[in-house]
Amino acid sequence: MKRGVCPGTFDPITSGHLDIIERAAGLLDELIVGVALSPDKGGGPLFGIEDRVAFVEGATTHLSNVSVRPFDTLLVDFAERESATAIIKGLRAMTDFEREFQMAALNWRLDSKVETMFIMAIPEYMYLSSSAVKEIARHGGSVRGLVPQHVAAALERTFGAR
């Protein structure tokens, strides 16, 4: 049984995240999406943890081997608690590499039994980030296609549709 965790802040989940989750789910028997509380990230997440978990759950109902859980611990401890042997991360451009390289090295130092594996973003989503999506929505731009539909609706409710 190959079980992996796919961690992130998911503030909110984007179509790029979903593509990585779908591809990882196809490689593993079970995938647990770990939604990190991340209270300090960028001045604090826009959406609360319950909303962020619900957004991921709503986007992954078609994936029978995927479950979603919040966590507020070290990632390696979350992986161990979930009996997962792999951490799956998406990698976009070179700009992600430095930070991901550091996290993978530190996670290996903390628990070398958990392997970090990367899935490359497809070209369509190389540019996509939760921060960019929030900035577009904040200024009244359309985020349709960049995030799942229920997330686009939530962003429109938050910032007001144009």
Ligand code: PNS
């Ligand atoms: O979507 P993000 O914000 O890039 O995800 C970052 C995340 C949640 C994967 C990272 O912050 C994390 O692993 N947090 C858990 C705490 C932890 O283990 N920190 C040490 C990692 S070196």
